[in-house]
Amino acid sequence: MTDRPIRIGVQLQPQHASYTDIRRACARLEEMGVDILFNWDHFFPLYGDADGAHFECWTMLGAWAEATERAEIGALVTCNSYRNPQLLADMARTVDHISARDGGTGRLVLGIGSGWFERDYDEYGYEFGTAGDRLDDLRRDLPLIKDRWARLNPAPTRRIPVLIGGGGERKTLRIVAEHADIWHGFGRPESIAHKHAVLDEWCAKVGRDPADIERSAGVSPKPGRLPEDVADYAGGAEALHEVGTRLFTVGLDGPRYDPGPIRDLVAWRDARQG
Template sequence: MRLGIKTKPEHTPWRELVDVWRAADDIELFESAWNWDHFYPLSGDLTAPNYEAWTMLAAMAQATRRIRIGCQVTGMIYRHPAVLANMAATTDVISGGRLEIGLGAGWMQQECDAYGIELPPLRQRFDLFDEGVQAIIGLLSQEVTDFAGTYVQLTGARCEPKPVQRPHPPVVIGGTGPKRTLRTAARWAQQWHAGARSPEHWRELDDVLRAHCADVGRDPAEITRSVNVRVHAETGIEPAVEEAAGYREAGVDLVVFNLPHHVPAGYLDRLATAAAPLTG
């Protein structure tokens, strides 16, 4: 099993976030670091600060040297897919080829209402998502892209410079919807990120993904399967490592430890020591 970390970009001074990502960058055990794509905090005081995902990734690309970086996951509804493709290409160049492109359909009604962003009904949202994923991959991998979708139209569209990673940075599809999300993951993803409730729930979802892979002629071994495990400030590191062990037994490839706010100095060293047996 491989390991990563995730920081909540809410309720936290910028310098603390940079320090955590740099600490993870110095620990070889952690292969990736992640944030989320929201404009409001998801907990506590909703008027408190929450950093924007992609400008944060670009800054973290400069602040780190080794660790892979990504967003779990970018809401397709927030940015036009062509704009997002250009952001991703630039961020991959800044990072020297360390970007993972996390993509999801989007869901936060409160943010959409506040900013006047349309949150389409579920079916249309996933139609937009499917078109957006294909458009982004085309822009990142082809010199010129034409796309005639219902929601996305590209005509002789270019995205330059191209990303360092070819044909494009790995696409991470996040979600658990058995009919649409997992089908899209089977077709396009290099990583599927599941918000599973338990290892048993994850196994059920993985069976669905494998069935979709069979339908589209894809080898499921080509797709990294990842989950988040939350490290609670109240209970500490050991219960999270125990939970991660359960996912390892179930067959998960990558566990991302979702860290509490205000991680103190030395915390990641202690987490790495406790979690190291998972990688053996």
């Protein structure tokens, strides 16, 4: 696998905070040198007070496009079920242009997945269906998104990278091999290594170079630490780096969005790359 530079991502979870808190955290993290700023595409908090404060994903990404200068931005991840794929392509293209500076290229990453949080569907009137159906819809819609990008005027400022999240070996990783530029997963390093091997096999089957796909994972804020609870973080950055991960993402909850632990990862990145 062709080596890639180490990158640090932060998911600013848009829950339990004011938008002022979120915007302030964006500015602080970009100044610290974070490479990508993510939010998520849900309508209600995923933990803590289930009816606590929460904000919508894509409206926020448009604001981030104006409020930031250097970091890439995106959702980790957009739920494919909520929007017509043609509309989503246009939304992404528009945020891409908003995020461009001084005639340069945009900074949007289209993070996308099939969706899983049933309350979002029930309360907003979307059909939940089955996990298999939602994955089939994602596979159907990704070519439509790319086709719409090719027909929009003006076109996107660059070939917008597609990030797909999820680790299902029979369907999800096949879709990643077919359509993604970045794969994002969670798990211990040995689990991530296994997923990489399965993804490589799918790439061989569909005629894709595995080196074309950047490997991303959730990670502990402490580069060498393996937390007891691995539901949120995959473990130490060094161990993940050894198995091929190059984009390391930490989730921060509001309202504090404590940037302190991110400094460890940014310093690790800079020291690791010399």
